[in-house]
Amino acid sequence: MDKFTVVEGVAAPMPLINIDTDMIIPKQFLKTIKRSGLGKNLFDEMRFNEDGTEIPSFILNKEAYRSSKIIVAGDNFGCGSSREHAPWALLDFGIKVVISSSFADIFYNNCFKNGILPVVVSPEERDALMGDAEKGSNARISVDLEAQEIIRPDGTTVSFEIDDFKKHCLLHGLDDIALSLEKEKSISDFEKKNKSQKPWV
Amino acid sequence: MVSPKTLYDKIWNEHLISDESGTSLIYIDRHLVHEVTSPQAFEGLKLSGRKVRCPDKTVAVPDHNIPTTGDRSKGIENIESKIQVDALRDNANYFGITYYDVDDIRQGIVHIIGPEQGWTLPGMTVVCGDSHTATHGAFGSLAHGIGTSEVEHVLATQTLIQKKSKNMKVNVTGSLGEGVTAKDVTLSVIGKTGTAGGTGHVIEYAGSVIEGLSMEGRMTVCNMAIEGGARAGLIAPDHKTFEYVRGRAMSPKNSQWEKALTYWKTLYSDPGAHFDQILNLDGSEIAPVVTWGTSPEDVLPIDGKVPDPKEFEGGKIEAVKRSLEYMGLNPGQRLEDINIDTVFIGSCTNGRIEDLREVAKVMKGRKVKDGIRAMIVPGSGLVKVQAEEEGIAEQLKQAGFEWRFAGCSMCLAMNPDQLAPGERCAATSNRNFEGRQGRGGRTHLMSPAMAAAAAVTGRLSDVRNL
Ligand code: SF4
Numbered sequence: 011m012d013k014f015t016v017v018e019g020v021a022a023p024m025p026l027i028n029i030d031t032d033m034i035i036p037k038q039f040l041k042t043i044k045r046s047g048l049g050k051n052l053f054d055e056m057r058f059n060e061d062g063t064e065i066p067s068f069i070l071n072k073e074a075y076r077s078s079k080i081i082v083a084g085d086n087f088g089c090g091s092s093r094e095h096a097p098w099a100l101l102d103f104g105i106k107v108v109i110s111s112s113f114a115d116i117f118y119n120n121c122f123k124n125g126i127l128p129v130v131v132s133p134e135e136r137d138a139l140m141g142d143a144e145k146g147s148n149a150r151i152s153v154d155l156e157a158q159e160i161i162r163p164d165g166t167t168v169s170f171e172i173d174d175f176k177k178h179c180l181l182h183g184l185d186d187i188a189l190s191l192e193k194e195k196s197i198s199d200f201e202k203k204n205k206s207q208k209p210w211v
Numbered sequence: 212m213v214s215p216k217t218l219y220d221k222i223w224n225e226h227l228i229s230d231e232s233g234t235s236l237i238y239i240d241r242h243l244v245h246e247v248t249s250p251q252a253f254e255g256l257k258l259s260g261r262k263v264r265c266p267d268k269t270v271a272v273p274d275h276n277i278p279t280t281g282d283r284s285k286g287i288e289n290i291e292s293k294i295q296v297d298a299l300r301d302n303a304n305y306f307g308i309t310y311y312d313v314d315d316i317r318q319g320i321v322h323i324i325g326p327e328q329g330w331t332l333p334g335m336t337v338v339c340g341d342s343h344t345a346t347h348g349a350f351g352s353l354a355h356g357i358g359t360s361e362v363e364h365v366l367a368t369q370t371l372i373q374k375k376s377k378n379m380k381v382n383v384t385g386s387l388g389e390g391v392t393a394k395d396v397t398l399s400v401i402g403k404t405g406t407a408g409g410t411g412h413v414i415e416y417a418g419s420v421i422e423g424l425s426m427e428g429r430m431t432v433c434n435m436a437i438e439g440g441a442r443a444g445l446i447a448p449d450h451k452t453f454e455y456v457r458g459r460a461m462s463p464k465n466s467q468w469e470k471a472l473t474y475w476k477t478l479y480s481d482p483g484a485h486f487d488q489i490l491n492l493d494g495s496e497i498a499p500v501v502t503w504g505t506s507p508e509d510v511l512p513i514d515g516k517v518p519d520p521k522e523f524e525g526g527k528i529e530a531v532k533r534s535l536e537y538m539g540l541n542p543g544q545r546l547e548d549i550n551i552d553t554v555f556i557g558s559c560t561n562g563r564i565e566d567l568r569e570v571a572k573v574m575k576g577r578k579v580k581d582g583i584r585a586m587i588v589p590g591s592g593l594v595k596v597q598a599e600e601e602g603i604a605e606q607l608k609q610a611g612f613e614w615r616f617a618g619c620s621m622c623l624a625m626n627p628d629q630l631a632p633g634e635r636c637a638a639t640s641n642r643n644f645e646g647r648q649g650r651g652g653r654t655h656l657m658s659p660a661m662a663a664a665a666a667v668t669g670r671l672s673d674v675r676n677l
Contacts, residue, residue, distance in 0.1 A: 025526065025529070026526070026529065026530060026533070027525075027526035027527060027529075027530050028406055028407075028506050028530060030644050032642070032644040032645070032646060032647055033644070033645060033646075036646055036650075037623050037624065037625050037647075038625070040247050040275075040625065041247075041276065041289075041291035041292055041294075041295055041625070042250075042291070043250035043251065043254070043294060043295060043298050044250075044251065044254075045251050055645065055646050055650060060632075060650070084526045084530075085407065085526055086406060086407040086410070086440070089406055089407070089440065090342065090642065090644060091341075091342050091623075091642075092248065092340060092341055092342040092356035092357065092358055093247075093248065093358075094248065094251075094340075094358035094359040094360060097358075112407055112410060114407075114410065114440060115410060115411065115440070115442050116342060116355075116356055116357065116358060119357075119358060119361070120358035120359075120360065120361075123358060123360035123361070124360070173234070173374065175231075175234040175372075186360070186364055186372055187259075187261070187363065187364050187367050187368060189372075190236060190364065190367075190368045190370055190372065191367070191368060193228065193229055193236060193370075196228050196229050196236070197228060197236075197238070197368065197369065197370060200228050200238050201238075201369075204238070208471070208474065209463075209467055209470070210332070210462070210463035210467045210468075210470070210471045211240050211268075211332075211335065
């Protein structure tokens with residue numbers, strides 16, 4: 011996993027609430043056995059007509075936002091299915107940060123496993139950032155994980171909270187599995203105890 | 212004195228391996244695997260030279276992609292689906308995991324076969340790369356969906372890195388009126404809390420209505436906990452739970468059964484245990500409900516009317532406008548005047564034997580209205596056979612339903628069972644998102660009894676007035 015430091019660029023505004031993972035990556039693209047290549051189908055049904063042509067009004071089809079690395083989204087982003095294809099598709103498209111006032115649980119966790127930073131801000135801060143994002147190519151936003159800060163186009167900052175462990179893993183691009191396997195002794199001890207106390211498990 | 216604990220606290224503590232700076236490592240007792248969210252996880256294991264730590268605690272079954280018609284032993288026509296299902300079989304063989312193949316009678320939707328085979332037991336931690344894993348919480352187990360990276364993590368370590376959730380209690384008191392089912396209860400709860408109301412929480416469902424439900428009904432309730440945003444939903448096990456798990460293929464036998472039972476009887480929330488949020492609902496006020504929009508929180512009693520976006524606040528106004536346009540509905544329209552094209556009965560929410568019996572009861576002496584496409588997709592091969600033995604299958608076929616093989620089918624339409632653009636469906640599944648049942652398809656969620664009523668009249672209908 012790539013290390014996450016600072017991401018800077020134009021942010022795409024997606025004010026719709028409850029953007030679910032079916033919208034982010036519709037199920038017909040879940041038949042892959044690979045992680046890569048999903049970016050071209052990100053937001054497929056919102057982004058493309060049935061004949062494959064672009065829907066011009068969709069935000070990521072607009073010139074200013076075609077290479078956005080940041081999305082500012084309405085409440086409860088990523089609800090619905092647990093598909094990790096959603097963060098894979100976002101990442102493959104180039105999105106590294108999603109800012110919203112709330113996220114669905116599983117999606118939130120899945121982001122960290124893939125080097126995407128989901129940032130939770132207050133509804134007022136989200137609205138302000140949404141306003142920035144709507145200004146298009148002149149309004150660049152910078153997200154600094156180390157400092158836990160979003161720097162707005164006017165230079166003011168919005169700070170955000172993040173779990174220390176998740177921050178650490180993201181900053182260093184760490185693999186969870188290797189970290190957990192360092193606890194091998196505790197895991198085996200647990201299993202031994204379980205075997206005698208709950209042999210049916 | 213030890214402080215009183217919730218059921219969730221108890222299961223959590225029993226599975227805690229280590230707890231550092233707010234991040235905990237918990238042990239996973241059961242891992243259910245299906246074809247869509249696992250190939251990348253198995254690939255990751257192979258690439259790093261890792262093994263599955265506990266193949267005996269892991270079970271794999273194909274369900275999302277598989278066709279529900281034709282001769283399934285001949286294989287899957289769709290190449291991509293075939294590759295995914297083949298990959299699951301190969302990975303299960305390679306890593307030594309129990310696998311129920313498409314032609315095995317035990318095959319079915321992963322959340323139906325877990326309990327059916329006794330993989331799911333009270334007090335366990337159960338995970339699956341699928342958000343409706345909450346279903347298994349009906350047994351008093353802590354069960355939730357995980358992403359593919361976490362699937363790989365569990366395969367390799369049999370543990371999961373977690374942060375403890377908050378406790379929420381949903382109390383459904385009193386009793387349910389005639390024609391009101393577990394599905395109406397769970398949809399009504401989401402209607403109250405919204406799709407984000409349970410975020411960060413594990414919900415314990417309690418109260419006389421919940422206690423009165425069968426295990427099937429409890430599974431329906433817990434299944435949709437995720438639709439309320441909760442990490443998991445659970446119900447304290449009781450004599451019904453124990454009777455359900457007794458004698459299942461994987462459940463404990465003889466002296467182990469006694470030992471297990473003693474432990475299971477300690478699984479309840481202590482009096483005075485702290486809940487961060489409590490929602491009280493009077494069961495007698497719950498009506499048969501349907502969804503009108505594209506979010507499971509868009510729920511109304513069947514005698515209601517399509518709402519006006521103006522009745523909402525904030526971001527929901529735009530969302531409602533968008534969903535009414537998508538659904539082809541107008542504010543003020545009576546829900547009972549909405550005509551449907553299709554009826555889908557099945558899914559991990561309502562694909563169990565009790566659900567099919569419910570449909571059969573409503574259909575007694577009645578027929579599917581001419582021109583309506585109506586299909587029944589049993590949740591597992593065993594449910595299918597049982598319904599055939601009980602005569603339900605024959606009755607429903609006579610009434611005009613298509614009788615399919617087990618799988619997820621039109622719940623998410625990854626196989627050929629899909630809605631066409633604009634096609635309107637009365638569905639017993641759990642999600643009415645845009646495009647969920649096929650691009651442009653319009654989904655109304657409801658109970659099996661209500662879906663049967665819609666099949667008879669060709670429109671959304673109150674089963675009580677049939
Ligand atoms: S039936 Fe539907 S909700 Fe259940 S596991 Fe299958 S696709 Fe998911």
